[in-house]
Amino acid sequence: MRIIYLDNAATTPLHPQALEAMKPFLMEKFGNPSSIHSFGRETRAALDENRDKLARLLGAKSSEIFFTSSGTEATNFGLKGVSPELLREGRNHIITSKAEHHATLETCEYLGEHGFNITYLDVDGYGMINPDDIQKAINQNTGLISLMLANNEVGTINLIREIGAIAKENQIIFHTDAVQAFGKIPVNVDELGVDLLSLSAHKIYGPKGIGLLYIRQGIEIEKLIHGGRQERGRRAGTENVAYAVGFAKAADLICENRESEYRRMKDLKNKMREILLSRFQYLIINGHLTESLQNILSVSFDSEKMKIDGESLMMNLDLAGIAVSSGSACTSGSIKPSHVLMAMGRDEETAKATIRFSFGRATTMEDIDYTLGYLEDIIKRIGKTIV
Numbered sequence: 001m002r003i004i005y006l007d008n009a010a011t012t013p014l015h016p017q018a019l020e021a022m023k024p025f026l027m028e029k030f031g032n033p034s035s036i037h038s039f040g041r042e043t044r045a046a047l048d049e050n051r052d053k054l055a056r057l058l059g060a061k062s063s064e065i066f067f068t069s070s071g072t073e074a075t076n077f078g079l080k081g082v083s084p085e086l087l088r089e090g091r092n093h094i095i096t097s098k099a100e101h102h103a104t105l106e107t108c109e110y111l112g113e114h115g116f117n118i119t120y121l122d123v124d125g126y127g128m129i130n131p132d133d134i135q136k137a138i139n140q141n142t143g144l145i146s147l148m149l150a151n152n153e154v155g156t157i158n159l160i161r162e163i164g165a166i167a168k169e170n171q172i173i174f175h176t177d178a179v180q181a182f183g184k185i186p187v188n189v190d191e192l193g194v195d196l197l198s199l200s201a202h203k204i205y206g207p208k209g210i211g212l213l214y215i216r217q218g219i220e221i222e223k224l225i226h227g228g229r230q231e232r233g234r235r236a237g238t239e240n241v242a243y244a245v246g247f248a249k250a251a252d253l254i255c256e257n258r259e260s261e262y263r264r265m266k267d268l269k270n271k272m273r274e275i276l277l278s279r280f281q282y283l284i285i286n287g288h289l290t291e292s293l294q295n296i297l298s299v300s301f302d303s304e305k306m307k308i309d310g311e312s313l314m315m316n317l318d319l320a321g322i323a324v325s326s327g328s329a330c331t332s333g334s335i336k337p338s339h340v341l342m343a344m345g346r347d348e349e350t351a352k353a354t355i356r357f358s359f360g361r362a363t364t365m366e367d368i369d370y371t372l373g374y375l376e377d378i379i380k381r382i383g384k385t386i387v
């Protein structure tokens with residue numbers, strides 16, 4: 001059976017060149033970067049060099065890059081880290097959106113229980129935030145805005161530069177989650193006008209278990225983990241040098257091929273969308289038509305025209321060797337529709353009848369054709385047309 005992986009927004013396989021770069025640091029180059037002997041100096045130099053590399057790719061300074069264990073940790077670090085100073089200043093209002101990743105939503109919820117007022121902005125039918133809504137939501141206590149650069153479920157890219165300019169004008173700290181966007185579209189901290197930015201290695205063919213937070217120089221941020229002096233005293237614990245090396249290598253590689261891959265993905269997405277629309281008339285394409293990542297294609301079956309369960313669709317595709325994501329999540333034993341699709345105005349049944357295809361560097365047009373063939377068969381079998 002052919003195996004086709006179309007869930008690259010969930011995670012990506014490690015790039016062989018990233019693995020090769022990591023290997024020496026998993027074996028012979030094992031020194032603790034805090035040690036002052038040659039073993040330690042060797043890994044310290046590697047850590048510095050790879051921090052530099054990542055900083056360069058983001059247009060940041062090396063001293064502004066802090067390694068974390070994941071994108072989720074980076075966002076927790078950023079939002080929680082700035083909160084004590086904001087509370088001291090009486091700036092206890094945070095603006096975010098209803099379509100954010102759980103890493104942001106849950107952290108905001110936590111801060112909401114610890115002295116902050118949170119505004120969760122609506123998104124439009126494409127999952128996009130309107131900068132005017134941000135302007136309207138700002139009050140004299142607003143201290144922080146956190147909005148994602150590109151959405152992980154539907155791919156929509158937000159107008160982060162415009163929002164960055166609004167944040168700057170109002171002297172509000174601005175965080176963006178660039179976990180899905182990095183390596184797919186240009187991500188430069190000055191061009192975007194962000195103060196805090198989260199990344200994760202495993203979405204870009206790096207290892208799982210490492211991410212980073214960019215913290216603009218001058219932003220006051222509390223320690224995340226107390227202990228030694230690692231990560232300039234903000235996140236204690238012996239550094240994961242091998243993973244930092246793999247992260248930087250993967251980042252370098254994805255950025256090097258970004259433009260050609262963008263064009264290739266655009267082609268795949270356009271073709272898949274056209275074929276889907278020609279075969280299924282009750283299909284809804286989720287996400288913005290132009291302002292969207294080219295590797296994510298999310299589609300829903302309109303619940304007023306067809307009854308189909310996204311989970312069964314996903315499981316049937318899985319049985320055929322095709323991995324995709326559905327538009328729902330299993331929370332405490334029950335199937336909940338995606339909060340992103342609901343925020344975009346989909347009804348519950350349509351949100352549940354959603355699948356997300358996300359392409360990667362290994363995806364070919366043949367994979368898409370093969371998937372579409374199975375999709376048609378499965379839908380004939382398990383879909384019930386209403387009209």
Ligand SMILES: Cc1ncc(COP(=O)(O)O)c(C=O)c1O
Nearest residue numbers: 070071072101103152179180200
């Ligand atoms: C937009 C977005 N933010 C944050 C994360 C969390 O990253 P990590 O898996 O490294 O914690 C993800 C991963 O799904 C994501 O898609």
